[in-house]
Structures are given as structure tokens and as C-alpha cells.
Amino acid sequence: MMKRDDCLKALARQVTDADIVLPVYSTAFDWIDIRPHPLNYLSHGAMGLASSHGLGLALGRPDRRIIVLDGDGSLLMNLGSLVTIGEVAPPNLFHFVCENGTYEANGGHPIPGRSTVDFAGFARAAGYRAVHEFSDLKIFEQQIGAVLAEPGPVFVDLKIVAGGPQERDYSRLHGPQVRKAFREALAAG
Amino acid sequence: MQVSASTEGPALLGGGSIIREIKASGIEYVVSVPDITTSEGLLRPLAKETKPRLIRVCKEDEGVGICAGLAYTGKRALLLIQQTGLLDSINAIRGVAVEYALPICMMVGLLEKEPGVPPLQSKRYGVRIVEPILDAMGIPYHEIETDADLGKVRPAIDGAYAASHPVVLLIGRRPA
Numbered sequence: 001m002m003k004r005d006d007c008l009k010a011l012a013r014q015v016t017d018a019d020i021v022l023p024v025y026s027t028a029f030d031w032i033d034i035r036p037h038p039l040n041y042l043s044h045g046a047m048g049l050a051s052s053h054g055l056g057l058a059l060g061r062p063d064r065r066i067i068v069l070d071g072d073g074s075l076l077m078n079l080g081s082l083v084t085i086g087e088v089a090p091p092n093l094f095h096f097v098c099e100n101g102t103y104e105a106n107g108g109h110p111i112p113g114r115s116t117v118d119f120a121g122f123a124r125a126a127g128y129r130a131v132h133e134f135s136d137l138k139i140f141e142q143q144i145g146a147v148l149a150e151p152g153p154v155f156v157d158l159k160i161v162a163g164g165p166q167e168r169d170y171s172r173l174h175g176p177q178v179r180k181a182f183r184e185a186l187a188a189g
Numbered sequence: 190m191q192v193s194a195s196t197e198g199p200a201l202l203g204g205g206s207i208i209r210e211i212k213a214s215g216i217e218y219v220v221s222v223p224d225i226t227t228s229e230g231l232l233r234p235l236a237k238e239t240k241p242r243l244i245r246v247c248k249e250d251e252g253v254g255i256c257a258g259l260a261y262t263g264k265r266a267l268l269l270i271q272q273t274g275l276l277d278s279i280n281a282i283r284g285v286a287v288e289y290a291l292p293i294c295m296m297v298g299l300l301e302k303e304p305g306v307p308p309l310q311s312k313r314y315g316v317r318i319v320e321p322i323l324d325a326m327g328i329p330y331h332e333i334e335t336d337a338d339l340g341k342v343r344p345a346i347d348g349a350y351a352a353s354h355p356v357v358l359l360i361g362r363r364p365a
Contacts, residue, residue, distance in 0.1 A: 041261075045284030049254035052246075056258020056266075059218065059244075080247025081254075088244060179289060186261060 002137045004098055005030045005163030008069075010141045011096075014148050015067065018189070020057055022050045023069035025105040027098045028173055029166045031069060038185035042173040048077030051085065051095055058090035058152075061186070065148065067094045072119065073103040073111050079122065085153050086127025093153045095123070098160050105168070123155035135159035202335050204230030204364035210342035211241065216267045216294075218259055220244045220252040224271035226298030230364030232269060241267070249274030250281035256293050257285045265350060268295045272319050275357070279322070286355035287326055293355040294346050304362035308332065323357055330357040 004027065012035040015021060022041040023031040032040060041057065044050045054068040075082075075097050085093060101114040111117070124131045130150050134140040134157070147156060172178070208231070211219070219241045223232055236243050246252045249270045256266040275282070275297050286293035299308060302316045311317050323330045331341040342358060349356040 041258075043289055044254070045257070045286075045289055046250065046253075046281040049250065049281060049285070052251040052254025053258040056255040056260075057262060058258075059255075060259045060262025060264040078248075078251060081251050084244070084246050084251055084255075183261060187263075 001135060001159055001161050002140065003163045004100070004158075004160040005034065006137055007098075007134075007140060007158055007160055008034050010137065010144055011067075014145050016065075019065045019067055020061070020186070021067045021069065022054050022057075024050045024071050024074050026162065026166060026168075027069045027071060029168055030163055032172060038181040040178075041182055042178050048074045048081075050074060051078060051081040054093055054095065055081070055085055055088060055090065058093040059088070062090070062092055065092050065094060066090070067148075068096060070095065070097045071104070072097055072099040072101065072117075073106070075119065076111060076113075076117075082122055082126035082128070082155075086123075089127070089129065090153055091129075091151045094148060094156070095128070095153060096156045096158055098158050100160050100162060104162060120155065120157045123157075128153045128155040130154045131157075133157040133159070202230075202333065202338075202360070202362055202364045204234055206336050206339050207231055207333075207342070207360075207364055208235060208238070210339050211235075211267060211296075214267075214343045214346040215265045216241045216346065217264050218242050218244055218256075218266040219269050220246055220255050220266055221269040222246055222249050222252070222271070222274050224269065224274070224298035225300060226271065226302075226360055226363050227269060227296070231360075235269075248277070250278040253278055253281040253285050253293055257289070257291050260291050260293070260350075265292075265346070266294070267346070268293065270295065271298050271300050272315065272359075273300060275319070276315075276322070279326075282328070282355065283326065287328065290353050291355065292349040292353050294349050294358075295355065296358045296360060298360045302361050305334065306361075308359060308361065319359065328355050328357055330359055332359050332361055334361040
């Protein structure tokens with residue numbers, strides 16, 4: 001198991017100013033402190049939809065890498081998106097799931113199938129071009145740069161535990177200023 | 190909020206005419222879960238076109254997210270679904286389209302609505318509740334019952350993108 005914030009720091013070192021990143025819930029609160037950037041797409045409107053927003057962005061901006069940082073509970077709410085993404089096959093979409101087996105933002109209750117569900121298997125069966133699983137931070141640090149250079153759609157299952165206490169101010173994710181900053185940054189380039 | 194259907198003019202609704210209006214509205218992507226009302230007359234011919242590009246999704250709320258992502262990139266999209274899918278996606282529409290004020294344009298076939306009967310007067314509960322729900326959510330909608338109503342399509346879509354708000358086009362009979 002990896003600590004989520006360590007994992008995200010390793011990922012952030014490979015993310016460029018041109019990349020669009022869509023982190024969800026607890027991952028988002030870690031991410032916006034690690035990599036504050038106007039091209040963080042934080043307002044998803046309903047749990048589970050990040051991968052679908054990501055697909056729309058990937059279609060509309062094929063010149064940019066779209067990096068979705070999903071949660072396992074979130075992905076379970078939108079498993080069909082794996083199939084849709086597999087069929088559309090955008091080469092610029094990178095779909096990570098931070099798997100900790102819980103609905104962390106909703107009280108830490110276990111997800112259904114916590115001990116049996118195989119997210120990488122789902123993605124593989126749905127037609128993602130490449131699928132990876134990481135549970136060792138050193139190996140993840142060594143390989144993440146190469147993973148982000150692969151043609152997508154790429155799926156990455158990160159076996160993680162939460163990094164530590166968070167202050168969850170949801171206006172940092174859903175406030176209108178967040179969407180305004182994103183819109184302006186995307187339009188600028 | 191309601192813009193009623195025409196009660197005069199041609200009796201039928203042409204799928205080719207709807208597609209022309211969709212194209213004229215600058216729609217580049219149609220995102221769809223099949224709807225029995227529009228299946229043969231609209232979705233099947235759209236699937237044969239290369240533009241707009243058809244994206245088949247597994248569930249309607251996926252489509253709300255996809256259309257939102259496309260909207261941020263300046264690409265216009267139309268979510269083509271059945272009212273059952275609209276009802277199933279209310280939370281996504283609430284969060285993404287209404288609270289974020291995004292131009293999510295939905296063309297919604299009214300399953301089992303009687304042709305020529307206004308939705309509010311349908312004998313079908315699942316049809317009657319659609320417009321009151323849209324009213325409660327503050328989402329503008331337009332009834333499309335015959336070709337005479339097709340002049341509403343482009344202004345509705347242009348208006349949604351100009352003012353950044355959702356809009357629903359309710360298809361009241363099977364297009365021929």
C-alpha cells in the first residue's frame with residue numbers, strides 16, 4: 001500500500017502545465033495542495049462523473065493529456081464509463097483510481113466488494129489500451145513517467161491508504177471561482 | 190417556462206428535418222442512450238453520419254458529464270435520450286447543468302406519449318410529470334410535436350450556449 005499524498009506527489013512531478021487533471025473528493029483535497037493549478041478540473045457536479053467529464057475534455061482537446069484521479073467508490077457509481085471510454089478510445093485520456101476500499105468522503109464506510117472487486121480487470125475487459133496496478137511507491141515513481149507517455153486510454157489502479165487528516169472546504173472544489181479559473185486557463189491555450 | 194407545441198401545420202415530424210436543425214445548430218457530438226421514440230427516425234440515421242459524431246453511452250448521466258467536458262472546450266453537443274433517462278439523471282442534471290450553469294442540451298423522446306396530446310394531458314404518469322419536474326428545476330423546455338415546431342431547435346440551442354444554461358427539447362411523437 002502507498003500513502004495517497006506520496007503517490008500524488010510522484011505523479012505531480014510528471015504533470016506539465018498543459019495537462020488537465022480531474023481529481024475527486026479526498027484525492028482532490030490532497031491534489032490541490034500538492035499541485036495548485038487553474039487547469040485542475042474540480043467541479044464534477046455529481047459523484048462518479050469525473051471519468052465522463054474527462055472523456056468530454058479528451059474529445060474536445062485532443063492536444064492535451066487528460067488525467068482523471070478517480071476514487072473507487074466514485075468509479076463504482078459509473079462503471080459504464082469504462083465501457084464508453086474503451087469504445088471511444090481517446091489516446092490522451094489517463095484514468096487513475098485511488099483504491100482504498102472505502103467511501104472516504106462519506107464516513108469511511110467500506111465499498112461493496114472491497115476484498116474482491118478487480119478494477120484493473122474491469123478496465124482491461126472494457127478495452128483500455130493499457131492497464132497498470134501499483135502498490136509499491138518506489139516502483140510507481142520509477143514507472144509513472146513511462147505510463148504517461150503511453151497512448152491512451154490508460155487505466156492505473158493505485159492501491160493506497162489516506163495520507164492524513166484533511167480540511168475539507170468544498171468551496172475549493174465547487175465554488176464558481178474554480179470553474180471560472182479553469183475556463184479562462186483553457187481558453188488561453 | 191413552457192413553450193407549447195404548434196397545433197397547426199404538418200401532421201408529421203421528419204427525422205431528416207430534425208437532423209438538419211441539429212447540424213444547423215452547430216452540434217458536433219450527439220451523445221445517446223437509445224430511446225424508442227427517436228430510435229428509427231432519428232438515432233438510426235444519425236448513426237450513419239460522420240458529423241455530428243455519435244457517442245454511445247451506457248447511462249444517461251454519463252452523457253451529462255461528457256457534454257459538460259465538451260462545453261468547456263467550446264464544442265457543442267446534444268444529449269439524445271428518453272424521459273426515463275432524464276428522470277434517472279436528475280442529480281447529474283441538477284449538479285452539472287443547473288448549479289454550474291452549463292449549456293447541457295437535451296433532446297428527450299417522450300416514451301408512450303400519445304401523438305398530438307400535450308405532455309401534461311397524457312394518460313401516462315411518466316409523461317405528465319416531466320414538464321412539472323423541469324419547471325421545478327428551472328430548466329427551459331420546448332415541445333417538438335410536428336415539423337412546424339422545428340424552428341425552435343436552433344434558437345433553443347444557440348440560446349443555451351449564449352447564456353450558458355441547460356435546455357430540453359421534448360420529442361412528442363416518433364419522427365418519420
